[in-house]
Amino acid sequence: MNPWLSLDATGETYSLALWRGNRLLAECSGGQPRQHLVQIFPALELLCQQAGLKLAQVTAVAVTSGPGSFTGVRTGLLVAKTLGLCGNLPLYPVDTLEALAANAVEGDSVVAGLDARKGEIIFGRFRVRGGLPIPLEPARLTSPEEFLNSIPPGSLVLGSACEAAFPRADQVRVLPPDLWRVRASSVGRVAWPLMQQGAQSGWGQLRPDYVRPADVQVHRG
Amino acid sequence: MSNYQRREPFQPALVLALETSCDETSVALLRNGREVLCNRIASQEELHARYGGVVPEIACRRHFEVIHPLLEEALQAAEVKLEDLDAVAVTHGPGLIGAVLVGVTVAKTLALRLEKPLLPVNHLEGHLFSPLLEHPELEPPWISLLVSGGHTCLVLVESWDSLRLLGKTRDDAAGEAFDKVAKMLSLGYPGGPRVQKLAAQGNPEAIALPRPMRGQGYAFSFSGLKTAVHRARDQHTPADLCASFQQAVIDVLVEKTLAAAEEFGVQRISLAGGVAANQPLRTALGRDCRQRGLSFFVPSFEYCTDNGAMIAMAGYQMARLGVIATTGLDAHASLPLQAWRTT
Ligand SMILES: [Zn+2]
Numbered sequence: 001m002n003p004w005l006s007l008d009a010t011g012e013t014y015s016l017a018l019w020r021g022n023r024l025l026a027e028c029s030g031g032q033p034r035q036h037l038v039q040i041f042p043a044l045e046l047l048c049q050q051a052g053l054k055l056a057q058v059t060a061v062a063v064t065s066g067p068g069s070f071t072g073v074r075t076g077l078l079v080a081k082t083l084g085l086c087g088n089l090p091l092y093p094v095d096t097l098e099a100l101a102a103n104a105v106e107g108d109s110v111v112a113g114l115d116a117r118k119g120e121i122i123f124g125r126f127r128v129r130g131g132l133p134i135p136l137e138p139a140r141l142t143s144p145e146e147f148l149n150s151i152p153p154g155s156l157v158l159g160s161a162c163e164a165a166f167p168r169a170d171q172v173r174v175l176p177p178d179l180w181r182v183r184a185s186s187v188g189r190v191a192w193p194l195m196q197q198g199a200q201s202g203w204g205q206l207r208p209d210y211v212r213p214a215d216v217q218v219h220r221g
Numbered sequence: 222m223s224n225y226q227r228r229e230p231f232q233p234a235l236v237l238a239l240e241t242s243c244d245e246t247s248v249a250l251l252r253n254g255r256e257v258l259c260n261r262i263a264s265q266e267e268l269h270a271r272y273g274g275v276v277p278e279i280a281c282r283r284h285f286e287v288i289h290p291l292l293e294e295a296l297q298a299a300e301v302k303l304e305d306l307d308a309v310a311v312t313h314g315p316g317l318i319g320a321v322l323v324g325v326t327v328a329k330t331l332a333l334r335l336e337k338p339l340l341p342v343n344h345l346e347g348h349l350f351s352p353l354l355e356h357p358e359l360e361p362p363w364i365s366l367l368v369s370g371g372h373t374c375l376v377l378v379e380s381w382d383s384l385r386l387l388g389k390t391r392d393d394a395a396g397e398a399f400d401k402v403a404k405m406l407s408l409g410y411p412g413g414p415r416v417q418k419l420a421a422q423g424n425p426e427a428i429a430l431p432r433p434m435r436g437q438g439y440a441f442s443f444s445g446l447k448t449a450v451h452r453a454r455d456q457h458t459p460a461d462l463c464a465s466f467q468q469a470v471i472d473v474l475v476e477k478t479l480a481a482a483e484e485f486g487v488q489r490i491s492l493a494g495g496v497a498a499n500q501p502l503r504t505a506l507g508r509d510c511r512q513r514g515l516s517f518f519v520p521s522f523e524y525c526t527d528n529g530a531m532i533a534m535a536g537y538q539m540a541r542l543g544v545i546a547t548t549g550l551d552a553h554a555s556l557p558l559q560a561w562r563t564t
Contacts, residue, residue: 041330078330
């Protein structure tokens with residue numbers, strides 16, 4: 001079976017994983033915030049070495065397409081699109097909130113929320129079975145208060161928005177912070193059924209989910 | 222992590238270059254360090270015009286959208302395949318950081334995937350070497366006047382691996398001053414071509430504007446000139462204001478460039494950067510060089526604005542010196558000339 005790559009760069013840290021079928025060959029996560037460009041490529045090189053592969057052997061790429069930091073979202077998608085263009089590879093965009101919810105593995109109501117800056121939170125609610133999320137409602141961009149009020153009692157909550165969910169820790173279960181980061185293994189797990197269904201995109205079809213329009217602050221040199 | 226590493230010098234037969242440092246996305250292919258096979262430029266000028274300047278996040282989003290289609294078009298137009306490349310060159314600064322990141326991310330992915338060396342180019346070095354695209358006979362030493370919307374400086378190219386910054390602007394870049402005067406006179410954005418057009422109908426001697434920093438070495442300053450234009454605004458026609466302003470800028474640029482040539486005993490002068498597209502400046506500097514028996518080199522308009530071909534040329538020069546990027550290459554908002562020299 002051909003190897004494929006999954007990656008996430010939408011958050012403060014990056015994550016990369018190599019797969020053969022639904023078997024994870026190697027995964028690597030980490031880095032410092034806003035250092036994706038410097039850190040991802042040496043990590044990718046090392047990951048390929050660990051898996052005994054060349055990057056050119058990768059035959060498909062799954063990538064988170066947002067929400068996330070504008071630059072981070074672009075970084076992951078640019079890597080995927082470029083690999084896609086090089087080898088005419090099928091690409092599989094994955095929603096960041098869905099990849100995050102997949103960290104929960106099992107749950108009837110899993111709320112994945114991200115700090116969307118400007119005092120807002122973006123979150124989605126999922127049922128998760130066997131590590132695969134099924135969306136229960138469309139993602140929403142809200143205030144932290146609204147976010148807290150929208151979480152049904154008994155929900156599992158994870159993601160950077162959890163800082164705001166702590167006041168309700170008696171009614172919801174906030175998962176441990178190490179699960180608040182998107183893992184490339186989760187991205188790949190979510191993408192695997194899409195691959196089985198042949199639901200791929202070409203590089204020209206990959207669109208970032210920025211959530212917000214661009215700020216129109218003119219640059220002054 | 223270091224940006225650069227040394228290896229044995231090489232001459233890549235086919236260089237692909239990406240440029241995304243400001244509001245132009247460009248992809249170019251250069252054969253044997255001489256022949257431009259293709260130089261695609263997607264300008265975002267219209268996108269930013271309504272804001273009166275470049276909006277960084279809008280620029281980043283557009284670079285993201287167009288870079289891959291542009292890359293595909295360039296390869297098709299030049300009839301080459303990615304596998305044919307011998308090196309990938311990319312602007313890694315200075316520029317709008319988010320914009321630079323787009324080009325560098327794509328270039329790093331290409332280099333790693335194709336297992337080809339990555340040539341990390343300083344955007345200013347791209348402009349400095351742009352005259353070589355059409356004048357392969359140009360050899361160091363030469364004096365380069367680099368004028369654009371973001372930069373105004375005089376550089377002595379002592380040898381292929383030694384660039385000496387003689388002076389730069391202390392405030393506004395020349396192109397920035399054109400933009401600001403255009404804005405003051407409600408001419409719209411970008412200002413350069415509009416000021417030039419209106420100036421053609423005015424009298425360059427109508428207003429006695431200052432010649433900032435005249436006789437004070439190689440540093441420039443244009444913000445005082447802009448203020449002087451503002452003060453004269455009500456007593457003169459826009460055409461006369463533009464003509465007098467443009468003449469003042471040209472006088473200062475030409476004078477300092479010629480003074481540098483004399484001080485360093487250099488026989489060759491080049492003009493580069495977006496403002497090098499200003500026809501009266503090209504004419505004035507060309508004429509004065511001829512009068513003094515100096516050779517004058519200026520690129521076609523296509524190679525004055527930001528473009529991939531000049532990045533490919535500068536990248537080719539780095540390959541000849543054996544400097545390539547590490548996989549840890551970063552993007553930089555500001556980047557001194559020849560930052561790679563310490564490697
Ligand atoms: Zn430039």
